[in-house]
Amino acid sequence: MIKNSAFLIITILLILCIIFALTTGQYHIKLDTLWKVVSLKLSGKTPSDDLATPSMVLWSVRMPRVLMAVLAGAALSVGGVVFQGIMRNPLVSPSFLGVNHGAIFGASLSIIFFSKSAFSIEGFAFFWAIAAVALVYVIGNRGVNTITTLVIAGVIVSTFFMAAGSFLKYIADPYEELPAIVYWTMGGLNNILWANVRRALVIIGIGITVIYTFRWRLNLMAIGDEEAMSMGVNVNRSRIVYMLFATLIVAAGSSSCGIIMWVDLIVAHISRMVVGSDHDVLIPFAAILGAAFLLFTDTIVRILPGGEIPISIITSFMGAPLLGYLLMKQNNEWKG
Amino acid sequence: MTTQNNDILAVEHIDFRYREKQILKDITFSVSPGDICGLLGPNGSGKTTLLKCLNRILSNENGMIRIKGLDLSKLTRREIAGLIAVVPQELDIMFPFTVFQMVLMGGNVRFGFSGIPGRNDISDAMEVLDELDIGPLANRRYNHLSGGEKQMVLIARALFQKAEIILLDEPISHLDFKRQYTIMELIKKITADKNLTTIITLHDPNIAGRYCNRLIMLNDGCIVHEGLRNNIFHAESLAAIYDMRIKIEYTDTGTEYVLPHHIQ
Numbered sequence: 001m002i003k004n005s006a007f008l009i010i011t012i013l014l015i016l017c018i019i020f021a022l023t024t025g026q027y028h029i030k031l032d033t034l035w036k037v038v039s040l041k042l043s044g045k046t047p048s049d050d051l052a053t054p055s056m057v058l059w060s061v062r063m064p065r066v067l068m069a070v071l072a073g074a075a076l077s078v079g080g081v082v083f084q085g086i087m088r089n090p091l092v093s094p095s096f097l098g099v100n101h102g103a104i105f106g107a108s109l110s111i112i113f114f115s116k117s118a119f120s121i122e123g124f125a126f127f128w129a130i131a132a133v134a135l136v137y138v139i140g141n142r143g144v145n146t147i148t149t150l151v152i153a154g155v156i157v158s159t160f161f162m163a164a165g166s167f168l169k170y171i172a173d174p175y176e177e178l179p180a181i182v183y184w185t186m187g188g189l190n191n192i193l194w195a196n197v198r199r200a201l202v203i204i205g206i207g208i209t210v211i212y213t214f215r216w217r218l219n220l221m222a223i224g225d226e227e228a229m230s231m232g233v234n235v236n237r238s239r240i241v242y243m244l245f246a247t248l249i250v251a252a253g254s255s256s257c258g259i260i261m262w263v264d265l266i267v268a269h270i271s272r273m274v275v276g277s278d279h280d281v282l283i284p285f286a287a288i289l290g291a292a293f294l295l296f297t298d299t300i301v302r303i304l305p306g307g308e309i310p311i312s313i314i315t316s317f318m319g320a321p322l323l324g325y326l327l328m329k330q331n332n333e334w335k336g
Numbered sequence: 337m338t339t340q341n342n343d344i345l346a347v348e349h350i351d352f353r354y355r356e357k358q359i360l361k362d363i364t365f366s367v368s369p370g371d372i373c374g375l376l377g378p379n380g381s382g383k384t385t386l387l388k389c390l391n392r393i394l395s396n397e398n399g400m401i402r403i404k405g406l407d408l409s410k411l412t413r414r415e416i417a418g419l420i421a422v423v424p425q426e427l428d429i430m431f432p433f434t435v436f437q438m439v440l441m442g443g444n445v446r447f448g449f450s451g452i453p454g455r456n457d458i459s460d461a462m463e464v465l466d467e468l469d470i471g472p473l474a475n476r477r478y479n480h481l482s483g484g485e486k487q488m489v490l491i492a493r494a495l496f497q498k499a500e501i502i503l504l505d506e507p508i509s510h511l512d513f514k515r516q517y518t519i520m521e522l523i524k525k526i527t528a529d530k531n532l533t534t535i536i537t538l539h540d541p542n543i544a545g546r547y548c549n550r551l552i553m554l555n556d557g558c559i560v561h562e563g564l565r566n567n568i569f570h571a572e573s574l575a576a577i578y579d580m581r582i583k584i585e586y587t588d589t590g591t592e593y594v595l596p597h598h599i600q
Binding site for chain 1 (some may be wrong): 358388391393412413414416417418420421422424425429430431432433434437440442444445447450451452453497
């Protein structure tokens with residue numbers, strides 16, 4: 001009953017965030033205008049002259065950005081839940097396993113040596129994010145009871161890619177390339193196009209579908225390797241599947257939006273507090289909450305006076321104190 | 337020592353080595369259906385390692401383990417879980433799963449490709465909880481339970497796994513005096529009622545002597561004595577595994593109890 005109410009509340013919250021995000025910005029769109037523009041689009045009609053501007057703003061700028069925020073928020077949050085579950089550690093997030101530093105390295109490579117086009121940066125970031133996690137798995141996998149070695153391997157690989165990324169920044173042209181790298185690193189959805197949304201939709205859609213299909217077995221993985229094995233789970237194979245698809249969705253989000261800090265960790269934590277640890281409920285809840293959280297944050301970023309600032313600054317400012325507050329309030333809940 | 341065709345579990349000349357250290361040496365024994373088989377031995381004698389080999393969490397070197405005549409090394413993880421359930425020594429978990437969720441996990445082998453329980457599975461799991469009189473705990477968080485309650489939940493989970501063999505790793509070692517006997521009585525009852533075979537590692541020879549019909553006595557990775565309880569449960573055999581002088585005394589009703597020799 002409590003869980004149903006929680007789902008209802010965050011679903012309404014997400015819908016309100018979407019309406020807020022679509023109507024708010026430098027060009028304000030009234031609610032009735034929004035309704036008209038959406039109705040015209042759905043019925044396939046061309047908007048009249050007075051609706052041409054709001055229609056253009058909505059379909060060319062705001063809608064892809066809103067959809068991308070929803071997709072990336074859901075992907076980062078589900079990725080966080082999955083990594084915490086298979087690592088049995090509520091402090092683990094995809095960034096611990098090198099996803100972020102791999103993506104930064106890839107984006108920097110593209111900006112300095114190949115192309116500054118969004119497509120190229122996105123492709124490089126995606127590839128190197130996955131390569132970093134693959135490297136973590138190769139170094140850290142020790143079969144049963146491998147969690148500690150995987151986390152240590154994550155630290156090693158992250159440090160290595162951080163050093164490589166710093167080196168690329170050091171040799172980058174300080175007037176064009178370096179600012180581009182730094183800005184990408186801080187994350188943002190200001191350059192999102194429909195092409196980004198389509199690519200992210202395919203990867204994140206497939207990834208979340210696969211993870212949700214096998215959601216229940218994540219419960220067993222979250223208990224312990226030997227426990228899961230004694231109940232019939234092929235732990236090594238399952239870990240590869242979960243890590244692969246969680247990495248894919250997080251990399252798809254990060255490569256399009258840059259590095260967005262804290263969303264994975266904070267949303268996974270709050271979701272566990274509200275609906276518990278059963279992944280049957282936890283995964284969809286985290287997806288909806290993550291989508292609402294990132295969309296709300298992105299909208300705040302857009303409407304702040306003085307122009308748009310990188311989104312990670314806001315997610316970190318909101319996430320760190322909120323997590324600290326929740327940790328103090330919950331009295332070691334995770335340890336039982 | 338020989339194994340017979342009607343044995344549900346037969347272990348033939350297995351060794352296990354961890355790095356340079358030989359943990360198990362030439363282990364051979366068999367267990368018949370319905371047995372409560374106790375593994376006795378001092379700390380470090382290889383009891384838990386042997387249990388992990390029986391469940392193939394660890395892979396033995398040499399020799400063979402047969403479950404119902406099937407070579408354990410050729411079975412998939414799922415097939416093994418269909419035959420053997422495990423109750424661990426003490427399980428603390430990081431995330432706050434409820435008692436019901438914990439028990440439901442035991443049915444994983446029957447949940448199909450995606451591993452999602454059906455409606456019948458949910459009602460079956462609830463029945464198992466009620467059967468062990470822990471139904472009222474269903475929505476409590478597992479980590480908030482006492483040691484005895486946790487052990488009951490883990491036994492319920494093993495029952496819901498519906499395997500014919502249950503391995504229990506020191507299930508009473510951290511329980512108080514009363515709970516030790518409550519859990520052992522429960523194990524005895526479910527073994528008989530559900531036609532199970534139980535293999536259990538124990539520290540207390542008094543408990544082992546009271547509840548097990550078959551004993552395997554280990555020391556330094558080797559079987560020192562093995563067989564029916566009534567044939568091998570005596571002061572000399574226990575002295576050999578614990579490396580101390582032991583005496584067995586009798587109460588007025590004829591119940592045996594094991595004591596170190598110097599205790600009056």
